[in-house]
Amino acid sequence: MSLSQNALAENSGVTSQASGRGAARERLLLAASDLFCKQGINATGVDAVIAAAGTAKTTLYKAFGSKEGLVEAVLEREGESWRKWFVEEVDALPGNPSDKLVHLFDVLKKWFAEEHFYGCPFINAVAEHDKDDDRMRAIALRHKTVVLDKIRELAREARPEDAEGLTHELALLIDGAIVAALITRDPNIADHARNAAARILNNYDLDG
């Protein structure tokens, strides 16, 4: 398992927790992330989490207070690392902002093709909680807002006049591609999304 390897590698790091202090918390975060995303939050018990993390139950409750606290920590971590990955990949894309707005769907395609692709954890979390639970929706909304801001940044460079509309239209394609990839398990769905994005941009170009 890559988890235990990760736990071992922890002790050789030069970080603040040089000798394993706080390593349990990290293991819990990694294990919970994997299980919550794959099986669903409600379908994953704390016993399964601590078993996968190789920690004691006390450790979990000392570190996160409750399962709900663990869930929030997992989503925060997961969101942050995904956005970091996504933004870096998009920034590394060749071409001008318009090109990036199109080929950002090739970045998503790489994500869809990963063996451990389980869809967007935030969409999934909202889907399995009470639909009137504003807390979960707020967490998901925060994530989507940050992603939206990145798209908007590119859209403003590409087409300052139409940035807002363009941003939301592309964001819809992103969400649509994510759920379609989750259900069909076909990463190639991203190609359709990329084509759609190109057409939208092309049409905006005709307007101006």
Place this chain on the structure above:
Amino acid sequence: MSLSQNALAENSGVTSQASGRGAARERLLLAASDLFCKQGINATGVDAVIAAAGTAKTTLYKAFGSKEGLVEAVLEREGESWRKWFVEEVDALPGNPSDKLVHLFDVLKKWFAEEHFYGCPFINAVAEHDKDDDRMRAIALRHKTVVLDKIRELAREARPEDAEGLTHELALLIDGAIVAALITRDPNIADHARNAAARILNNYDLDG
């Protein structure tokens, strides 16, 4: 509650179950549909279902065998009635097939604005089950295929040459709009989707 009204109206119908026979099954279906969609499947126990339906637990297990059987029956029913509603609304739209492909997002907007809009039950169901569970994905896929077929029908009339690509691109916008509406609770997101659809269609028109 509209549920009990519905249950009462059941007995005055001219259907095969003229005198309340099988009425309990119907009440279970309606109650479970509402609870599963609003709270999530895993978060809803059978006790809550039978309490809302006003039936005994025996009746549920006689009619559906298990909670899983009830879930499948609910999804089947929910999918069928939603698709019937959607297709009728789209068919009633004015204009040619191209116009319908654009204004189908106004139909979705009406759905998003409903008080009891809880997103797509199939997307939600996949999101809260194990991501390697092919059974749930197959059920969701069946639903999405039927919807896709309706879009394809219109796309073939609108642009026979590009029907397949157009179909998938619009389907992505539909899914994206659904999850965006679920998370933001803003039905107006459908306007962005409609605009995007118009641009895509417009771009296809330029190609041909």
Place this chain on the structure above:
DNA sequence: AGCATGATACATACCGTTCTGTTTCCTATA
């Protein structure tokens, strides 16, 4: 009479959470 349904108690298992007790290991002081 016969069947669908209702009410209720029950079996069994798992849930999240707390508790008791032990082991490990870093750190500070003698």
Place this chain on the structure above:
DNA sequence: TATAGGAAACAGAACGGTATGTATCATGCT
């Protein structure tokens, strides 16, 4: 350097609640 203190983590039992599913018995309609 040796030792004592203390924080962190481990192990696992126990608790109250709730999950799905079953068994028993009563009731009412046709």
